Amino acid sequence: MSNRLSAGDRIASSQTDIARIAEMRNVHTALLYLHNQEMEFRRWQRELTEIPAPPFGEAARGRWLSARFNTLGLADVQSDELGNVFGLFRASDHTPLAGVSAHLDTVFPLGTRLETREEGNRLYGPGISDNAAGVIAVLAVASALRKAQIRPATNIVFIGNVGEEGEGNLRGMRHIFSTAPWKDAIQSLLVIDGAGTDTHVTQALGSRRFEITFRGPGGHSWSDFGTPNPIVLLARALSRFSDGAVPESPRTTFNIGVVHGGTSVNSIPEAATARVDLRSASMQELHRLEERLRECLNEVWSEVPLSFRAGEARVRFTVEPIGDRPAAELPSDSRILQLIRAVDAHLRIKSIPRLASTDANVPLALGKEATTIGAGGDGGGAHTMREWFDCTNRDLGLKRILLCLLGLTGVTE
Numbered sequence: 001m002s003n004r005l006s007a008g009d010r011i012a013s014s015q016t017d018i019a020r021i022a023e024m025r026n027v028h029t030a031l032l033y034l035h036n037q038e039m040e041f042r043r044w045q046r047e048l049t050e051i052p053a054p055p056f057g058e059a060a061r062g063r064w065l066s067a068r069f070n071t072l073g074l075a076d077v078q079s080d081e082l083g084n085v086f087g088l089f090r091a092s093d094h095t096p097l098a099g100v101s102a103h104l105d106t107v108f109p110l111g112t113r114l115e116t117r118e119e120g121n122r123l124y125g126p127g128i129s130d131n132a133a134g135v136i137a138v139l140a141v142a143s144a145l146r147k148a149q150i151r152p153a154t155n156i157v158f159i160g161n162v163g164e165e166g167e168g169n170l171r172g173m174r175h176i177f178s179t180a181p182w183k184d185a186i187q188s189l190l191v192i193d194g195a196g197t198d199t200h201v202t203q204a205l206g207s208r209r210f211e212i213t214f215r216g217p218g219g220h221s222w223s224d225f226g227t228p229n230p231i232v233l234l235a236r237a238l239s240r241f242s243d244g245a246v247p248e249s250p251r252t253t254f255n256i257g258v259v260h261g262g263t264s265v266n267s268i269p270e271a272a273t274a275r276v277d278l279r280s281a282s283m284q285e286l287h288r289l290e291e292r293l294r295e296c297l298n299e300v301w302s303e304v305p306l307s308f309r310a311g312e313a314r315v316r317f318t319v320e321p322i323g324d325r326p327a328a329e330l331p332s333d334s335r336i337l338q339l340i341r342a343v344d345a346h347l348r349i350k351s352i353p354r355l356a357s358t359d360a361n362v363p364l365a366l367g368k369e370a371t372t373i374g375a376g377g378d379g380g381g382a383h384t385m386r387e388w389f390d391c392t393n394r395d396l397g398l399k400r401i402l403l404c405l406l407g408l409t410g411v412t413e
């Protein structure tokens with residue numbers, strides 16, 4: 001595509017591409033399939049939701065997805081050492097690769113009752129939207145391509161990845177984009193996460209998470225009175241840090257989510273620990289915030305009497321990184337963004353750009369084209385036992401994904 005086209009021209013040209021693709025006979029067949037197979041998609045979604053997939057325990061779900069990929073006839077179905085699952089839709093050798101992914105993991109620890117139920121168009125169950133709906137969307141789209149015998153002009157890799165939620169810290173996606181053959185081969189990635197059609201992610205929310213620990217000699221509350229108290233030092237540092245201002249734009253936030261320490265009411269504790277979550281749309285603000293956190297810790301530590309800052313059992317603190325998600329932004333003239341807009345216009349979907357922390361952070365931070373969109377339908381109660389997914393008009397979301405994907409790959413007539 002020529003660089004001399006204006007942004008308006010490029011969107012118009014994407015719209016022409018999408019309209020042309022949507023009119024092709026086999027694409028029509030695929031879109032119809034996505035509508036007609038709803039009952040089967042529900043069965044898949046309930047089956048998947050009932051397979052446990054806590055962070056670092058996604059293997060059973062991975063096996064389920066591999067089996068489905070094989071049944072669909074995807075090529076080279078495989079999983080890597082972390083448990084990411086891949087299935088190829090092969091157009092020809094040596095063509096660029098477009099990816100569609102959904103995370104397999106949930107926030108629910110092993111032992112959680114993963115029962116599902118169905119009431120009318122609503123499915124209930126922990127993880128049913130986030131992200132069983134996403135995984136089913138990936139399967140549905142792969143299945144529609146096969147059934148309608150569509151021939152994308154470039155290869156597509158369908159991915160079920162591990163480690164998106166919480167302490168998973170995007171480990172699945174990080175691995176994919178740091179290992180051959182995927183890291184260089186995948187040119188663009190469409191991430192499917194949760195329900196809906198009303199947003200598309202254009203900015204990757206960055207986060208840095210730390211575990212902070214103050215340590216000291218500890219002692220008896222009465223006889224060792226005067227010994228610096230790690231709980232007090234920690235509280236003082238966190239209080240100082242929390243008093244600082246953060247910008248509204250780019251939006252930047254912090255949270256102290258966990259605090260623990262001490263052994264009994266009449267002991268001066270030997271240690272106190274806190275877990276802190278820093279977030280920003282800008283990498284620069286994120287670093288600034290981290291800098292301030294370290295300053296506050298240092299200040300508080302340097303106020304401890306010198307005699308307690310030397311020797312074996314001296315007062316000290318550590319800052320341990322426990323999470324790191326890069327911030328990044330999708331350029332406004334990127335192909336994937338124009339395609340989403342063109343598809344949304346074609347399907348009469350109103351969707352708004354969103355700032356979020358998703359698997360798309362990883363390729364975005366590498367300068368690749370990626371966005372995160374929903375799996376259609378509607379959902380709520382994410383990360384709770386009351387989670388639900390409403391299947392009404394799910395096919396609209398599935399059509400959106402299929403058309404966007406075919407816009408990326410092109411179609412051979």
Ligand SMILES: [Zn+2]
Nearest residue numbers: 130131193194
């Ligand atoms: Zn999710």
